[in-house]
Amino acid sequence: MYRLYNIINSSILLIPKFKLNTLIKAGNRNFTTNNLINISFIQYDEEINVSVPVGISILEAAHRNNIEIEGACDGCMACSTCHVILDENVYNALPEPAEAEMDMLDLAPCLTPTSRLGCQVILNENHDGIRIKLPRMTRNFYVDGYTPSHH
Template sequence: MGREDSTRLSLIKIHFQDAKGTPIKTIEGREGDNILDLAHEYDIDLEGACEGSVACSTCHVILDPASYDKLPEPEDDENDMLDMAFGLTDTSRLGCQVKLTPDLNGAVVKLPSATRNMFVDGVKPTKH
């Protein structure tokens, strides 16, 4: 196995916290995994109502600033959904759009105190 193969297979640790900063669970994922899928795999309460199609904000997470700065800028569709997220911060992202890289090893991912689901919460999207 070459050096590139062993790097790609190394595990990346992510530390999940609740809204108050209390540790929930530390998990390990592989490069390319996203936060939403890993949360579901490890039974962490992150909704993801649209199943990662960037059509809701229920997988909204808050990253530590150092980790946030290592991510590419969010696409327009992610920014549109984040605008509807409860408790939006300067380091908020949609968990379905945060793909693990070795740079994110040790990242802290905080869950917001609540989520907003347009379809469940009774807010209907408007047609333009």
């Protein structure tokens, strides 16, 4: 435990220790499943069809197939750069977004009623054939034209 001393009211606050490497993030999981689904990304009126394993996020699917979704926070839900737009039926079939996701989406330009963060949508067999629209712009967290290489 960490001890913090508040000099204003002379109180002590105990905060539990944690290691950053124990936090779970959405990115970079390895799957050995043979269950593949086909999804389409729509960017600038171009449709890109890809096959991806069940159990990964939309953000991971994009990165594995060189689709331009930034994901500046690496899938930790600390930015809105993986904002995607889903068809209404797909959006309605998903679990309701958490309040933290809604807060991040408030920062995204081009927000729609069916917007989600790509790092928070985990693909399953029911998503075979879905179309994922990328917004015309995002709030880019990288500067000077830097293009990240995703791990």
